[in-house]
Amino acid sequence: MRKITLFIASSLDGYIARQSGEVDWLFTDQDYGYTEFFAQIDTVVMGSKTYQQLLGFGEYPYKGKKGFVFSKTIENETDENVTFVRSNWQEFINTLRQASGPDIWLVGGAQIIYYFLQHGFIDELILSIHPIILGDGIPLIVKDPNLEISLELKTVKTYDSGLLQASYDLKRKPTNII
Template sequence: MKRPVVLYIATSLDGYIARENGDIHWLYEAESEGDGGYGEFYETIDTVLMGNTTYRHTFKLADHFPYPDKKCYVFSRSEQEPSPYATFVTEDIPTFIEKLKQQEGSKIWIVGGAEILDALMKSRLVDEFIITMMPTILGSGIPLFKEDNPELKLVLVGTKPYGQMVQLHYTVKS
């Protein structure tokens, strides 16, 4: 059985993951309960995927790398200096993910960037969507989904409120 690729992310009610300038501080303004299900989800994965911009941004948000116990792959258009936290990947995203899904392991988490998600969406490589709707309408910003994605039929696994937020969990219908 192939390892599932999971999008676990928060979005504004109008579908944005960040402001135009990449700012995500609005995510921390909502009234929440606990960690919003993050700890429970984190235990189900062993691999994280992200773009180089997201990777660099993690060091601005935290005092330490937030995923030290997970295998981390960072996609970049150019060669990068080696890192103790991540393996940099310059090959085609869908090709790399197809190989990764064949390996032994747990779920694979798409941490971010919009470009990574877009490549995986267009290749139909996302198996689960866990999206937390924030009680915010941004009006503009970086959209969760870009245009021209294939149509996907989803199956609702569940919903869960966390204070003012609601988490939606879907799998892709086979």
């Protein structure tokens, strides 16, 4: 079965973007393991807000990878970069995981991360924690008192910039599967 990895960055206080969606605070001075990780996957999955934000950055950054955008509102089935998944998300993800090929990257954002956590679809979390406190923004994890998932620490890397990157395996699947 293909592994789904959430490879993402957050502020020290747990935000993945400002409320506006801006990520201008992210470090771009080094690779931080991105190139090596990107070479190990052939599929990217994301929510529609993340996809729309990526299009605003200029050229689509994941060309050459299969891309899927989970959205209940976008009417298209495909565009030049991705296929849109509008329904039967659990079935689609299970089928995708069973297909042959390298691992899958869950790019973001917060709502699709929450959905994947709720349903036990994330196998690995690689979190790059930037040494900045934003005070407000879009949280990495949507608050839900019923969402409790144990993680097993695999590695921790530190960088001269102050960035800390922790890799975890999800030890058990969530108990509130919907």
